Amino acid sequence: MQEFLIATLTLVTIAFVCGSLLGFASVKFKVEGNPIVDQINDILPQTQCGQCGHPGCKPYAEAIAAGEAINRCPPGGEAGIKALAELLDMEVVELDESCGEESLPRVAVIREDECIGCTKCIQACPVDAIVGAAKLMHTVIASECTGCDLCVPPCPVDCIDMPIIETTSQDWRWPDPKTVSDPQVIPVKVVT
Structure with missing residues (x-):
């Protein structure tokens, strides 16, 4: 029993010392970003x-x-x-x-029946929003697609469309106050 207590105390002491050293090192050698x-x-x-x-x-x-x-x-x-x-x-x-020119938000859509599985669009996508394998059809994960349009030029069969994302009541969001410098006053009809 005494040997068990000594071993446990030794491990706790070593863990405390190592933890303290790691904590000191993380503060001392912290890399500050701009x-x-x-x-x-x-x-x-x-x-x-x-x-x-x-x-x-x-x-x-x-x-x-x-x-x-x-x-x-x-x-x-x-x-x-x-x-x-x-x-x-x-x-x-x-x-x-x-x-380039400012445009409305878009998302890539692959016409899967025309896709030949060349993987060129997968290689061009900077956010890995396109899934598929060689010689198999590909598809776009719409929620991951940023609409950058980089997948369209490399497609040899031109099977990628970039439709405008229509805002619906399901996905409408208030504008980010950080990016809106001229807030517009929207008239509200009050029902009495």
């Missing part, structure tokens, strides 16, 4: 489309923090530019048309 990059990244739409010339939203956020233009994100559009300008205390500028 908080402005995180704030910029929160405003960006997270489509990871690359239309801005960067491989994703986080690298573009880092570039903006380093001084790059805030108007190179078509999916973020005018609302995104206004939110970035407000955050960075800059002047609002027009969207850079060389990056």
Whole structure:
């Protein structure tokens, strides 16, 4: 019984010492991120489309923090530019048309009966929203698709459509106050 107590106390002591060392190391060697990059990244739409010339939203956020233009994100559009300008205390500028044009939200839809299973769309998708296997039909997980349109050009049989997502009463959301700089007053009819 005494040997059991000694072994247990030894293990508890070792665990306490190791835990204390790990806790000290996590505080001492903590890597600090740039908080402005995180704030910029929160405003960006997270489509990871690359239309801005960067491989994703986080690298573009880092570039903006380093001084790059805030108007190179078509999916973020005018609302995104206004939110970035407000955050960075800059002047609002027009969207850079060389990056693309702002459009309504879209989602990829594969016409499965025409799909040949080449996997080129799977390789092009930056968010892994397309599932399938070689020589088998593919499909899009609509809830994961960001509508970046990167899967359309590589498709050799042109079987991918990008329809506009219609807002319904089931998926309507209040606008994000961080991205709306000019709130509109909506008249409300009061029934008495």
